[in-house]
Amino acid sequence: MAALLEVRGLRAGYGAVRVLHGIDVTVDEGEVVVILGANGAGKTTTLRAVSQLVVTEGAVEFAGESLVGCRPEQVARAGIAHVPQGRGTLADLTVEDNLRVGAYRRRDREIDADLDRWYGVFPRLAERRSQRAGSMSGGEQQMLAIARALMSRPRLLLLDEPSLGLAPIITAELFSRLRELNAADGLAMLVVEQNAGLALDLAARGYVIETGEIVATGSAAELRDNDDVRRAYLGV
Amino acid sequence: MRTRASVGRWVTAVLLGFAFVYACSLATSDDIPRLQLVAQALYFAVAAAGLNLLTGYNGQVSIGHGAFFGIGAFTSAILIKDHGWEYLPTLPVAAVLAAVVGVLVGFPALRVKGLYLALVTLGLATIFPDVIKRFFDESGQGQVTVRSRLLRAPEWWPAGIGDRYQWAYVLTLVLTVVAFVITAIVVRLRFGRALVAVRDHEAAATTLGIDPARVKLGAFGLSAAYAGIAGSLSVLVLGNAEANKATTFNLSILFLIAVVVGGTATVLGPLVGGWFVVMLQDQVNTFAERPDRLLGLPVPGPVEDFVRGKTVLTPAIFGIVLVVSMYLLPDGIVGASRRGWNRAWAAAQRRRIPAPVPASDGPDPQRKDRT
């Protein structure tokens, strides 16, 4: 069976600087896959390459269709929701407006029902629904960003360092929500994380990137047992 | 060592040298209109250099530098005409007065930022002609004309060179060189770096011990002084000082154009930009009056008839050229030259140095295993 997302030989960079030198990543339906790596290794660039925010060479296929050369809006339309590093919340808009923007592309009648659902999953957002998004805490903005992404009913969720800048207790809560989501809806996720411990708890499989190349891959358990991974990313 | 930068500097110096020699050769010319035109380009460049310090290096956009120019112009004109001064002493007065007003305008700029500041400066340019008309110009024309007799060279001027327009031209040339040398020095001094630091990240600049208020006020004062000097020179070159709504506004816009088209935050950008603006205007004006030839090529009849006498062609063409030049050269002429130079250098290097031998094949012992 073909994977939901298939990336082969991906090369990408910024102008003259090549960051990725040939990456192979796959994500199957309903899978949570994590990409680990140090700063500057190319994790964020990988996600941006999938969303076509940077110029890419190689193959990027989603549900069998090639994404290379598309505009980011088209990638979003295809069913990929990308939560960028730093949240990307629309600071000047209210929480509710942010969520509705997430549903911008949808023409069905269930938008309000979805709003209620996500308010239920993230009650703090419900409390603040008329508040300006930019005035919320980092953790709340992260939840908002994820909820906004979910409003588009994506098939694949791209998460870029969701734990960045968040207190451990918030991060733990966030990751358990993500686990519930994956269990309930079978939503596939590609998560980029520096916090390897949390990420390997959430994911089924993972990749390790170093200076633009995949240096290790395997199931979460395998990676956790991998000595190099333990030394470099788990501090063991 | 022959680096890209040092060779680049040599090339620039040589080009400047040629330009300077050409400029000097004009000093003995009898072609008054040409002298006035080149002088205009020069003092324009001076005003643009001032604006560049404020807007390019310090990031404070001003659409009101026409007012500082006007302050300089009217200071000199009134001192000469109504108070019998010689021209030369009016220069420092013009500069200082413009600088003082510049600093005064700079105070609100500490609080009002960006877009709003630009509009405050626009307000300044709008009010200036009215203030002039009300307090300094009873004729109500918005113009003060100074008789040529009063603008002649001082006694120590050598007899061989003309003492009216040639004198004006040479003084302008000298002051332009001085202005740009000063700019080149200031940019490398601590103050110059402070300008950029405050522009890029004010909060971080304070941690380096920089006082943003002082820097911003200094930038306003200095840039206004440049514009004031340019204005004063314009009186010497053209024989009058003019300030109505249209001219002050136009000048402000033209200075900004010169800065951006030349290349913001570059030392020589304003020189190129000032030249570009003045020469383009002149060329288009001349073409509109006598449209029989364009760039040396004959122009077809119907086009010629349509264009003849249509002075409104100048802003039309100017506008189009502006838009197109921003597409092609968003970092200005100097910026584009730098890029072109870098590329040419890189290409030349590639041809001279053979490609590096690829590393030996075989697994890299440093790499982790691929599972």
Next chain:
Amino acid sequence: MDLFLSQLMNGVGRGVIYASLALALVLIFRTTGILNFAQGEMALFSTYVFWQFTDWGWPVWLAILATLVLSFLGGAAIERVVIRPVEQSSPLVVVIVTIGLFLAFNALAQLVFGTEAKALPRAYPFEQWTLGPLTLESDTVALVVVLAVECVVLWLLFQRTRLGLGLRAVAADPDASRLAGVPVGRMLMFGWAIAAAIGALSGMLVVPTTPGLNAGSMQTILVFAFAAAALGGFDSLLGAVVGGLILGVANTMTIQYLNVLDGIELVVPFGLILGVLLVRPQGLFGSTRVERV
């Protein structure tokens, strides 16, 4: 007292003129973050087109409608063709491009339509009503009504429609909006299109009340419109209207009452703006960006 009231009325009359163009300026700024120097001249060009239609004998209402449609499309085209290539460059570059448009539109209008002043018909009958000490002109009433309708329509657009949500999203963060699937390019075109239409409406209503349509018709109005937008806060539509009214009244009152400032009346309105900005650097109704660091 009578004089005061009638001058107040005059001030309001001028104020709505500035407000009408300021609205277009604020609209483009809110949706695209760009300060459009060419707004006045685009409106001027539209007004010339309107004149051409009326010169061909079209009924005024049809001419207005046709001009609005053409301006709408023209504004979108300008964003797509002229502005889009430089949108990513520094703000200064974009400013220069709009200045270039300013020059080009003004000159083009003269080249295409000639430089003689043109007479423009009003869209409504010219009336004057006396209510006690006040003389009310239908010009002012028409502008006030149109302005009010514009404000209501724009508010509804922004707050109650999907399109408006998209416009606000793009204004807040184009990149994040892109990731959410919002068609950013289309939104930008819409912003320019609507602003062009509003500007055109402004021109078509205002210029008939002046002696004649000529190349300079919109220039002073533009400066005042900028000032009004700055006073009100560049990202506030309400601010544009309030700013315009304040400016108009301040200007008229100064001319009437402060004779010592004869010839330099502009000092008052601009001084007022400076004063307001010193106290509130973001304008009366503008928003400061308050964010958790």
